[in-house]
Amino acid sequence: MIYRTNGYRLFTWFNTIFLACISLCCVLPMIHILAISLSGRDAATANLVYLWPVDFTFDSFIDTLSNRNFSRSLIVSLQRTLLGTAIFLIIAAITAYPLSKESYSFRGRSLYAWFFVFTMLFTGGLVPNYILIMKLGLNNSLWALVLPTAVEVWSIILLLNFFRNIPKEMEEAALIDGAGHFKTMWNIYLPLSLPALATLALFTMVFHWNEWFHGMLYNTDASNYPLATLLQTIIVQQDFTKMAINPEDMENISNKSVKSAQIFIGALPILLVYPFLQRFFVKGIVLGAVKE
């Protein structure tokens, strides 16, 4: 349908311009930061850079990547993201499968379900969690960053709803052919749920890459900081006391152009997976949010 009144045509023009402006507002700050990071230090400090680099140079990126604190945190973040996503996927799959069964065929299902859902409603709070990690001796360990968040109930519910949309007849056929639950899950449910699993994996990767608070809370030693925590400490809090840095490096780190390069590298993996993420997430969210 096309509406040919003059008023609507005028509206369409204004609407297009308005939406274009709003969309640009969402990415301009990122482009500004990229421009500063690719600019010379003097130009950056003098605030001469807007959206295009002045005195183009890669120096800030080279300095950032050759900084030992930075590269060490980058590795911690990569390890954390891989380990965290792997554990999460395994737990989510083997937990969502039993919970997707109906109560009449799997006695005890409701009890298990409420056991998990209750943790979404009520938590012990920050302090008891902190004390627990300290008492378990998990501080300064990667496990403190991946185990407490491994059972993500919301994602499990998403996945179990996906499992429920798989036709029952397939499971019954497998049962008649003599397959047990392990075989049914592995050979039928998981292959058919690859899109859902991929979506959840990407979301978990983004979560672990971005998560900074646990990294700060559970690590007393700054050499174990994931990248997000390191950036939080040196860029947002501007606290250098925890890092062993000599005064010359200090000068380099607090430079505007270098800071921007650090921010940009911190955001880069998200920008790289974003196109893949976008293909999945609309489907994934609607799948969980709208139930008939």
Next chain:
Amino acid sequence: MGNTLARRSRKWNLKRNWPLHMMLIPAVLLTLLFAYVPMGGIVMAFQDFKPWTGIMDSPWVGWKNFEKLFGQPDSIQVMWNTLILALSKIIAGLIAPFLFSLLLNEVRVSSFKRSVQTLVYLPHFLSWVILGGILLEILSTEGGMINKLLGNLFGIQPIFFLGDGDWFRFTVVISHVWKEFGFGTIVFLAALAGVSPSLYEAAVVDGANRWKQTLHITIPAMMPITIVLATLSLGNVLNAGFDQIFNLYNALVYDKGDIIDTYVYRTAIISGNMGFGTAVGLFKSAIGFVLIVVAYRLAYKFAGYRIF
């Protein structure tokens, strides 16, 4: 048939179902350890807890920590800040995606529509550490992009966006909307995708212009999901967003910008007031629990919404 079903449900049927129980063991153990054990730790709220004496030997103080929470001017201020910030964020966070979806729904060129969506969803995936770093940079009073722009265009003196209490609240709400409005449009657009084109065709036959169609077809189609979102957000009125506040605030704006979560972190972890911190956290969890349960009951009652 109903009879066999009923009989089967009374049996554990372990011969076939034992793998189901096995599969649940890891998640059950992890949840017990990392969610239920800390729930036991809330007894610290009634103690003068010191890490070196432990839960067993710390002295009991009854309701003293809670009396302190409701007796101190600064902790009462923190609760007000939390409510004000959370409510403003919820309301602005509903209206912005609602209006944006309406406008986006009028776009007929699908490539333009997709590009807009790609750009506006992006900030949702960046963390508040990254955005905090960017905002500190562009909102700076010493040559930040925003202040420079305002100065050049309107001759406005540099504004202390992150250093003045009222401007801080404004910045928090606006930056929250900026980060999340795009992502928020997804559910609205999904609701609009389900509207049958024949409704619009019928309206055209009846002589309705585009504005009338929006008023009588598009907006009513968005109402059910809007009601669900509004109801569910009731569970968030004490969540003013720790990540965002922590990455934007500083000592200058504690009086207007400090919220329960940041207050707990500073009193308990930084100052070592563990018992008091637990009490404040428990207060928030308990209220939050009631609010979430009420919100889900209402959402189920009014819109038939269920999570599983």
